[in-house]
Amino acid sequence: MVGDEGAASPVAATGGRDGAAGTDTATEALRVLRSLVARPDAEFHDGQLEAIEALVDAGRRALVVQRTGWGKSAVYFVATSLLRTRGAGPTLLISPLLALMRDQVAAAERAGVHAVSISSANQHEWERVLDALDDDSVDVLLVSPERLNNPDFRERTLPRLLARTGLVVVDEAHCISDWGHDFRPDYRRLGALVRGLPASVPVLATTATANSRVVTDVAEQLGGDEVLTVRGPLARASLRLGVLRLGDDAARLGWLTEHLGDLPGSGIVYALTVAAAEDTARMLRDAGHEVHAYTGRTDNDERDRLERALKADEVKALVATSALGMGFDKPDLGFVVHLGAPSSPVAYYQQVGRAGRATANADVLLLPGAEDRHIWEYFATASMPRREQAERVLAALAAAGGNPRSTPRLEVEVELRRSQLELLLKVLDVDGAVRRVQGGWVSTGEPWTFDAERYARIAAARSAEQQAMLDYESTDECRMAFLQRALDDPTAAPCGRCDNCAGPWYPSDVDETARASATAAISRVGVPIEPRKQWPQGMAERGVAARGRIPDDERPLEGRALARLTDLGWGGVLREVLAPGAPDGPASERLVHACVDVLRTWDWAQRPSAVVAVPSRTRPELIGSVATALGSIGRLPVLGALDLVSAPSGGPGGNSAFRLAAVWPAFAIGPQLESSLAELEGPVLLVDDLVDSGWTMTVAARLLRRAGAPGVLPFALALRG
Structure with missing residues (x-):
């Protein structure tokens, strides 16, 4: 095959054979390769033919670790073509990304291989794809690892496909390994899938980015010592x-x-x-x-x-x-x-x-x-499950008595953001403790223990990788x-x-x-704060009398934040000001001027008539100084702050149900503030330091509206995320 440096590479010598003409497999493979790359002079890279022959002639399991551009896709498309010619069933290609699927489908057609995909992007085509599989007109089916956990696909389509598949390919196989740089829980179930295949079904795993620890881990999951590993140099001369x-x-x-x-x-x-x-x-x-x-x-x-x-x-x-x-x-x-x-x-x-x-x-x-x-550090922390969180999920599912619990329903019982909860459920699913079914998740009843040692090893490896960078x-x-x-x-x-x-x-x-x-x-300021429009599900179980749609006359208007914490420019300044343990104190003149710039460019329908602050235990001086300065510069009365009835429990990062339950009883409107609200003709500018889940602003705005405020315009120094 023509190399990525633009020159033809020599034919691989495999099993004592000299060049591509030594066997019928090699001759036919070279013909398919030349069709695939549309080059009559193309030759195999070192290792390509070796892997193809192992799959086609010996039905082996192989792991190919080669740099990007070496031609890993050529191995599985050529192997698929030869296996189909010999009467084998279609290839199941597990591929992680839609972009990869689109390119692979196009490449397969050049080799005379009919490839189709099932993904979230083509749901309208699924029935046609399944019909084509049934009549054996499909050579390669590409699916994402997440699709393997879809109950309908797992129970209806996958058994039929595995019963007649001719080759299983796991692309970007480093994702299987805990040690891979892009580990994904959904990939871990592929080990069980491969172990359940008949020994006669060849399996190919490919990746361009695996160190020795990842290679060993993936090879063990594919079958240990019986796996052929084809590994080449990774330097890119270009x-x-x-x-x-x-x-x-x-x-x-x-x-x-x-x-x-x-x-x-x-x-x-x-x-x-x-x-x-x-x-x-x-x-x-x-x-x-x-x-x-x-x-x-x-x-x-x-x-x-x-x-x-x-x-x-x-x-x-x-x-x-x-x-x-x-x-x-x-x-x-x-x-x-x-x-x-x-x-x-x-x-x-x-x-x-x-x-x-x-x-x-x-x-x-x-x-x-x-x-x-x-x-x-943020991404590493967010991706690591904690013991107490996993145990709460399992307890909630066990208490459901076998009735499926949806992810939104579990949020009411487990304080995790949606993305983190979904990740934890996938980990527990792969571990065999839970199972996804129609309608949500159920407990399998299988014993499960938190593998603290494993996660400690992973955390240590991640820390070492960061230092290496x-x-x-x-x-x-x-x-x-x-x-x-x-x-x-x-x-x-x-x-x-x-x-x-x-x-x-x-x-x-x-x-x-x-x-x-x-x-x-990067000094531009002003990020919209979108108002919450719906209360979370199941809040009655957390003692909160809120359900369904938030009424228009209790909802805040669209607000503004100075910047996101992740922004360039002001994001860095705000990360320091709002960092845990940072000292409280009045806002700097520069910070106040930036806040004024946000208000100056805010296209509100009606100018605010007064300023109210959200009470804070940790940054009262900071919030108070911003509210006072905005009132003074804008010539608006500062009406003080809501009363802090009880300190909200928990901290940033919790899910909507828990965060709402924490802030629901936390604030009240004092008599003097209520009296002042009744005299206003325009909305209140509600000032806080940080908007995370948005429920603090939502609850405070509801109280202000119910006390007579004509409207509420939330304003915060920072928006998380």
Whole structure:
């Protein structure tokens, strides 16, 4: 097969055979390969034919660990074609991302392999796909690992498919392993699926990013010593790596504004958070660059459109989170820039591997940020289940007596955000303690214990990976060799191209005009606070008399926050001001002026008539000073604060049901405040420090409205997330 460096590779010598002409399998495989890549002179890369013959001739299980662009998909498409010719059933290909599925379906057609997918993006096609499977007109069915836990698919479709499948492929197999940089609970059930297959069914697992620990773990889950492992060198000769440390967000964004157009071709700018990706894309567009944001918030149709635009070089870059990662295939991607570092060298290698697959040169630059460690810690903490939370979930399901509990219903009984609760349920499902059925979740009754030792090992490994990423940033050795060693590649050697081997290849200066423009962009303030419109389900069980839709005359209007905690610019300032344990004190003059700027640009239907503060135990001076300053500058009466009846229990990060139950009894309207509200002609500006779940503002606004306020405009210094 034509390599990603643009030159043909020699045919693999396998089993003592010399070249592709030694066996009928090899000859037929080469014919299929040349159809797949539309090159009559294509040859196999080292290891490709070895894996194909192991699957087709020996029915073995194989693990292929090769760099991006080596041709892992060619192995399973060629193997599928040969197996189907020999009468085998369709291939089940488990693939993690919609982008990957779209590219794989198109690639399969070039090899004469009919591939279809079942995913959340094509539900309207499922019946047609299942009919095609029944009449054996499908060669490859692509599904996500999450689909395997869909009750209908698991119980109706999967048994029929597994009974006649000819090959099972697990793509991006590092996700199976606890130690993989992108571990996903849904992947862990694949080990049980593979163990349940007849020994005659070949299995292929592929990945580009696995160190020795991950390789061993995945191989054991596939079958241990019987698994053929095909592993090659991971160095990418086309990549020119570099790390540029700049002083602050304005300098990094200024550099990007000034030099993005100098980078070769089109590429990807990675950011660590959705807010950073969206803000950066907006700033670069304002500076004249053709870029767009691509994040977890981007809907499927828009993702498809943006991917096609990047492949066609219709945009200079997509500013993306890790949502654009595994599976995106643009062989001539010219550059990858990271605005902030991923949490491990392995994750970093996976993302930079998108570039330079079919070009002689591609530029890869990391611009580390001061906020990187904070963001790593947040995501690491959010993804780790805790013993008490798991035990509460199991107790709630056991008490249901076998009746399914939906995830929203469980939120009333377990204080976890929806995303964290769903992750925990998946972990318990894979462990055999719960099972997803129609209508929700049930307990299996199987004994379960919290594997504290396992999670401690994972946490320690994550901490070591974070330190390794910091070491990558500061090393004076070859950067490519560093990444190779992080993936336990024994061929690691100096690349001769990176900034440490050959000297910096990028300008390190930032034009003052570009810096000033970036400073202005990240100094923009004002983020909408969307009002809650519906009370959470089942609140009566938590002692709260609230259900259904929140009446219009008790609901706050749309509010504003100065910034998100995850924003560039003001986000960093607010993280320091609102950090746990930070001293309370009056707001700085700069902070007050920024708040005034938010009010100045707020397009409210009616100007507020007065200011009211939310009472605070931890930051009374901060909130009081902001309320007073806004009243003084806006010439509005400051009516004081609501009464704090009881301190809200719990803290930030809880789910809606628990947070609402905590704040519901916490506040009251005193007689003097109630009297003042009755005289107002316009809405109240309600001031708080931080909006997390939104229920504090919702409950406070309800009290103010019921006491006579014509309306409530929430205002907060920060919005979490």
